Amino acid sequence: MPLKNMRIALAQINLTVGDLSGNCQKIISYIQKARARGADIIAFPELALTGYPPEDLLLKHQFVRDNIHTLNRVKEASTGIITIAGFVDKNKGIYNAAAVISDGHLVDIYHKMNLPNYGVFDEHRYFQAGRRVPVYTVNGVCFGVNVCEDIWLDRGPAKLQALAGAGLIVNINASPFHMGKMSFREQLVQGRAGNYGAALAYVNLIGGQDELVFDGGSLIVDKSGQIVARAGRFSEEMIIADVEVGSCHKRITAGRKKKLDSLLKEGDFVEEVKIQAERSRQKKKALRRRMARKMSPSEEVYKALILGTGDYVLKNGFTEVLIGMSGGIDSALVTTIAVDALGKESVHGLFMPSLYTSEESRDDAAAQARNLGISMHTLSVDPIFNAYLKTLKDSFKGRKTDITEENLQARIRGNILMAFSNKFGWLVLTTGNKSEMSVGYATLYGDMAGGFAVIKDVPKTLVYDLCRWRNKKAGYDLIPESILQKEPTAELRPDQKDTDSLPPYPVLDPVLKAYVEDDLSYDEIEEMGCDIDCTKRVIAMIDRSEYKRRQAPPGVKITPRAFGRDRRFPITNKYRNY
Numbered sequence: 258m259p260l261k262n263m264r265i266a267l268a269q270i271n272l273t274v275g276d277l278s279g280n281c282q283k284i285i286s287y288i289q290k291a292r293a294r295g296a297d298i299i300a301f302p303e304l305a306l307t308g309y310p311p312e313d314l315l316l317k318h319q320f321v322r323d324n325i326h327t328l329n330r331v332k333e334a335s336t337g338i339i340t341i342a343g344f345v346d347k348n349k350g351i352y353n354a355a356a357v358i359s360d361g362h363l364v365d366i367y368h369k370m371n372l373p374n375y376g377v378f379d380e381h382r383y384f385q386a387g388r389r390v391p392v393y394t395v396n397g398v399c400f401g402v403n404v405c406e407d408i409w410l411d412r413g414p415a416k417l418q419a420l421a422g423a424g425l426i427v428n429i430n431a432s433p434f435h436m437g438k439m440s441f442r443e444q445l446v447q448g449r450a451g452n453y454g455a456a457l458a459y460v461n462l463i464g465g466q467d468e469l470v471f472d473g474g475s476l477i478v479d480k481s482g483q484i485v486a487r488a489g490r491f492s493e494e495m496i497i498a499d500v501e502v503g504s505c506h507k508r509i510t511a512g513r514k515k516k517l518d519s520l521l522k523e524g525d526f527v528e529e530v531k532i533q534a535e536r537s538r539q540k541k542k543a544l545r546r547r548m549a550r551k552m553s554p555s556e557e558v559y560k561a562l563i564l565g566t567g568d569y570v571l572k573n574g575f576t577e578v579l580i581g582m583s584g585g586i587d588s589a590l591v592t593t594i595a596v597d598a599l600g601k602e603s604v605h606g607l608f609m610p611s612l613y614t615s616e617e618s619r620d621d622a623a624a625q626a627r628n629l630g631i632s633m634h635t636l637s638v639d640p641i642f643n644a645y646l647k648t649l650k651d652s653f654k655g656r657k658t659d660i661t662e663e664n665l666q667a668r669i670r671g672n673i674l675m676a677f678s679n680k681f682g683w684l685v686l687t688t689g690n691k692s693e694m695s696v697g698y699a700t701l702y703g704d705m706a707g708g709f710a711v712i713k714d715v716p717k718t719l720v721y722d723l724c725r726w727r728n729k730k731a732g733y734d735l736i737p738e739s740i741l742q743k744e745p746t747a748e749l750r751p752d753q754k755d756t757d758s759l760p761p762y763p764v765l766d767p768v769l770k771a772y773v774e775d776d777l778s779y780d781e782i783e784e785m786g787c788d789i790d791c792t793k794r795v796i797a798m799i800d801r802s803e804y805k806r807r808q809a810p811p812g813v814k815i816t817p818r819a820f821g822r823d824r825r826f827p828i829t830n831k832y833r834n835y
Contacts, residue, residue, distance in 0.1 A: 263398060263425060264541065266291035266299040266497040269473040269488050271464035273572050274308030277327045281306060284342060285334040287495055294497055295541045298339045300427045302462035303405050304353060306331070306344040309431035309462055309471070315383040321345050328356055336361050339395070339534060341402055343429050350385035355402050355429055357393060365391055365530045369404035370414050377433060377469060377814070377822050388525050390414050392421045395532040398502040400425035405432060408449055408459075412520055419453035420517040421527045424480070424502035426453070430461040434472040434561050435817045436554055439490065443476065451482030456500040463491060465568030468814045468821055470561045489549035491560040496547045555726035558719070558815050559594070565813035566711050567598035570684055579683040581674050581704070582606040582625065582633060584618030585745065587688040589625050589736045590724055591711045595686055596629045605683060606633035609670045611642060613748045617739065624737045638669045645669070663749035667703025675706055684708040687810060692717035692762055694809060694820060695769045696795060697802030698755070705805070710812030714819040716769065717745070717762040760791050768795045774818040779835035793835045804828045
C-alpha cells in the first residue's frame with residue numbers, strides 16, 4: 258500500500274560564492290538535522306554548492322570540476338533521506354542543476370530548463386538549457402524537482418511534472434530580494450499549487466552576495482494552494498512539514514496524458530525515475546507548524562540592508578567599518594545599519610567639519626554617535642582645503658568660486674576616509690542615496706569614495722521612512738529627531754540647501770522611479786502630471802551622470818531596478834527623447 262504523505266524539509270541557508278567546502282559542510286549539517294526529525298526529503302537552494310551567482314567562475318573548468326567532486330561528500334552524507342541540492346553539472350556544456358540523492362546514491366540530475374536572462378540574471382551566458390522532464394517515484398508516490406525560473410512560467414516543467422503524475426513539486430531557488438517581491442512569490446506559488454493540484458515546496462536562498470540580497474521566505478503549500486509552513490526572512494532556517502502527495506497511479510489519467518503531450522515542446526521529454534528508498538511506516542510525531550509573520554515594506558528593506566551590508570563586510574574579510582558622519586540623515590541611517598549589522602565595536606565614525614559646517618550638524622553627529630555607542634573621531638578639513646586653495650590660486654586666477662571649490666572639500670574628506678581605511682584596515686561605507694546617485698548629486702572621489710554603498714538603491718524619501726521605522730522599533734529617537742527635521746544640505750558653501758540644485762525630493766523621487774525603474778518615456782512621465790521643465794531637467798541629469806555611477810562602489814539592491822547590473826546604459830549615448 259503506497260504511503261500518501263511525505264515529510265519535507267527545506268533548508269534556507271546562507272552560502273558564499275566559491276566556498277565549496279564551507280557550503281558543503283553547511284549542507285551536510287542540515288541533512289543531519291532533517292534526518293533526525295524524520296524528514297523523507299530535504300531540499301537546498303539553487304546552486305547551493307557553488308553559491309549564487311557564481312558568474313565567471315563558471316568559465317573556469319577547474320571550478321566546475323571541483324564543485325562536482327564536492328558533491329560526492331553530500332552524496333555520502335545522504336543516508337536514510339532523499340537530498341535535493343543545487344550544483345553545476347557538466348555534460349557537453351554546463352548546466353544549472355539539481356542533484357537528487359537517496360541513501361548515499363546519486364539517483365538523478367535535473368537540468369534547469371528555463372534560463373532567465375533579464376535584470377540581474379545572465380544564465381544564457383553560462384548554461385545550456387535542459388530538455389528532460391523527470392518524475393521521481395518512491396514507495397508509490399511521485400514528485401518532481403525543478404529550479405527557480407522553471408516554476409515562474411505557467412506552462413513550464415512544474416506543470417508538465419504535475420500532469421505526469423507528480424503530487425509534489427520541489428522547486429529550489431536563488432531569488433533575489435526587492436521591495437514587494439515576497440507577496441508576489443507567495444501568490445505565484447499558491448496559484449501554481451492550486452492549479453496543478455500538487456503540493457509545492459519552495460526553498461529560497463538567504464544572504465548577501467555583492468549587490469544582491471536573498472531573503473529566504475521558503476514555503477510549503479498543499480495541493481489546494483494553502484500555505485502549511487512559511488520560513489522567516491533574512492535568516493537561516495529549516496522548515497519541515499508533512500504534505501499529502503497521493504499515489505502515482507491515481508494521478509495519471511488519460512486526460513492528463515493528452516494535455517501533457519500537447520504541452521511538450523519539440524525535443525523535450527518526460528522520464529520516470531524510480532528511487533529505491535526504505536521508509537518507516539511507523540507513525541511519526543506530529544509537527545508543529547512554522548508560520549513566520551509578514552513584514553512591513555520598511556522592515557523588509559531595513560532587514561535587507563542589514564543582511565547585505567553585514568555579509569559584504571564579513572564575507573570579504575573585513576571586521577570593522579568607517580563612516581563619514583556629517584550630522585545629516587543619510588550618514589545617520591548608514592551608521593545605524595552598520596551597527597545593527599556588525600555591532601557597535603566594529604563601527605567607527607569620522608566627523609570632518611569645515612568653515613561651512615553648522616553647530617547643529619556637529620551636535621547631531623555627536624548625538625548619533627552617543628546613541629549608537631560608537632567612537633567618533635573629529636578632523637577639520639580647513640587646513641588641507643586652505644592648502645589646496647593656495648596651491649591652485651595662480652592657476653584659478655580671474656575665475657569665480659564655484660562647484661570646483663565645493664568638490665575639493667568632498668574630495669579632501671574622501672582622501673581622509675581612505676587614509677584611515679588604509680592605516681587601520683577599516684572598510685569605508687559611503688552614504689549616498691539613490692536620488693543623489695541618479696542625478697549625479699555626488700562627488701567622484703569625494704563622497705562616492707569607499708568600499709560599499711549601503712543605501713545607493715534607497716531613494717531619499719525612503720531614507721526618511723527607514724529612519725522613522727528604526728526609531729519606532731527602538732522606542733525612542735535613536736536617530737535624533739533634529740536630523741529628520743532639518744532641510745537636507747551638503748554644507749559646502751554658505752546657507753546651501755539641496756533644493757538649490759534639485760527639485761524637492763518628494764517631487765524628484767517619483768520622476769526617478771518612472772524613468773529609471775519603470776522605463777517610462779518623457780511623454781509618459783508628463784502624462785503623470787509631472788512638471789514639464791522639471792522632468793526634462795531631471796532626465797537630462799540622469800542621462801549625463803552614467804559615467805559617475807559606473808565608478809561607484811557596489812551597494813545593496815532593494816528596488817526592482819537598481820543601477821549597475823540591473824540597468825546597463827551606455828555612457829557614450831546621444832539618444833534623447835525630450
